[in-house]
Amino acid sequence: MATRMDPMTNAINPQNNFQNTDSRFVRFAKDIPMVVNWHITERCNYRCSFCYSDWNHLDEVWNKLENVRKVIENIAHYHAERFGAGAAPWRLSVVGGEPILFQKKTQFVVETAVACGAEVSIITNGSHLENMFPFARLLSQVGVSLDSFIHETNMKIGRQCNGHTLSFEEISDKIAAFRAINPNVRVKVNTVVNQNNFDEVIVDKVAALGATKYKILRQMPFGDNKGVTDEQFYTFIRNNYREDLFAKVGSGRHIFIEDNSVMTQSYLMVAPNGCLFQNGGAEYRYSRPLMDIPFEVALKEIDFAEEKFFSRYTSTATETIIARMHNAVA
Numbered sequence: 001m002a003t004r005m006d007p008m009t010n011a012i013n014p015q016n017n018f019q020n021t022d023s024r025f026v027r028f029a030k031d032i033p034m035v036v037n038w039h040i041t042e043r044c045n046y047r048c049s050f051c052y053s054d055w056n057h058l059d060e061v062w063n064k065l066e067n068v069r070k071v072i073e074n075i076a077h078y079h080a081e082r083f084g085a086g087a088a089p090w091r092l093s094v095v096g097g098e099p100i101l102f103q104k105k106t107q108f109v110v111e112t113a114v115a116c117g118a119e120v121s122i123i124t125n126g127s128h129l130e131n132m133f134p135f136a137r138l139l140s141q142v143g144v145s146l147d148s149f150i151h152e153t154n155m156k157i158g159r160q161c162n163g164h165t166l167s168f169e170e171i172s173d174k175i176a177a178f179r180a181i182n183p184n185v186r187v188k189v190n191t192v193v194n195q196n197n198f199d200e201v202i203v204d205k206v207a208a209l210g211a212t213k214y215k216i217l218r219q220m221p222f223g224d225n226k227g228v229t230d231e232q233f234y235t236f237i238r239n240n241y242r243e244d245l246f247a248k249v250g251s252g253r254h255i256f257i258e259d260n261s262v263m264t265q266s267y268l269m270v271a272p273n274g275c276l277f278q279n280g281g282a283e284y285r286y287s288r289p290l291m292d293i294p295f296e297v298a299l300k301e302i303d304f305a306e307e308k309f310f311s312r313y314t315s316t317a318t319e320t321i322i323a324r325m326h327n328a329v330a
């Protein structure tokens, strides 16, 4: 496997990380948490036609709980060594598949990560949000994927189980019940712009859910599903890029837009089998398992573009897309 030098690991200064003179690293350490997305399972109750959660039924680490601890401790150790005690806590984002179908195992992952000093968030299709209530207090953020509030659209997408789709009222009630347990939780909404929803307006309802972050993702081509054209993507953005609707949840940017190029090599992702992996090529690229090698070694075994990571957390990626959209019209 070819390796590329990784700017993150190159910058490690084990003596004193904050003496690194590169201001981006200081900012990264203090303001922008290191976020690791662990796709803990590929199993799901929905069948979204574009879903990339496919790891060929690899053995899932959480079938051996002691290995879950090893992976999390490995990441925590890297974060402490790299960024030091004054850094923002790292965040474990528990993703799938649908993690919350497996309540006990998800709870173990969450509790272990919190015990290791991480903040924890979960990305879910929302269908069983109530399964999180027993450990809701431990979560700093819940990300819910909502592509449409129209039953027929969700049926076409595959965001359904046995013909049931999540209505606005249903997810509203579930979020309200979650907030009753943990009033501090941040709610994020993800929308994938795809062939079935690109002409819909949903931002008003997303804002009404009290979301503090709204992420609009262009569908990555997957299998036979080629995604949307530029014009379709821009149609959705034109209709839904409404920062003003989020004013009541605080100042600053709330809407973040990701085109396909921003989504590749910009996420720190762990596969169900505990290997770091990277998208961007025809096939996923894997490191050896984090149960066996240090995180910094695994990082060198995949392609990770730190600049792209930064651009997702600042306004850069979103502003570039908005400028391109305006140029396309001009």
Ligand SMILES: C[S@@+](CC[C@H](N)C(=O)[O-])C[C@H]1O[C@@H](n2cnc3c(N)ncnc32)[C@H](O)[C@@H]1O
Pocket (backbone or CB within 6 Å): 044, 050, 051, 052, 053, 095, 096, 097, 098, 099, 123, 124, 125, 143, 144, 145, 190, 191, 192, 217, 218, 219, 220, 221, 222
């Ligand atoms: C793979 S899902 C797993 C978590 C959960 N099942 C859910 O749907 O939120 C994580 C996120 O990836 C998004 N996603 C899935 N396939 C995608 C694709 N081809 N392009 C862009 N985003 C995608 C989902 O909509 C969701 O927001």
Ligand code: SF4
Pocket (backbone or CB within 6 Å): 044, 045, 046, 047, 048, 051, 052, 053, 096, 097, 098, 125, 145, 159
């Ligand atoms: S709900 Fe999430 S994991 Fe399940 S199929 Fe849809 S995008 Fe994939």
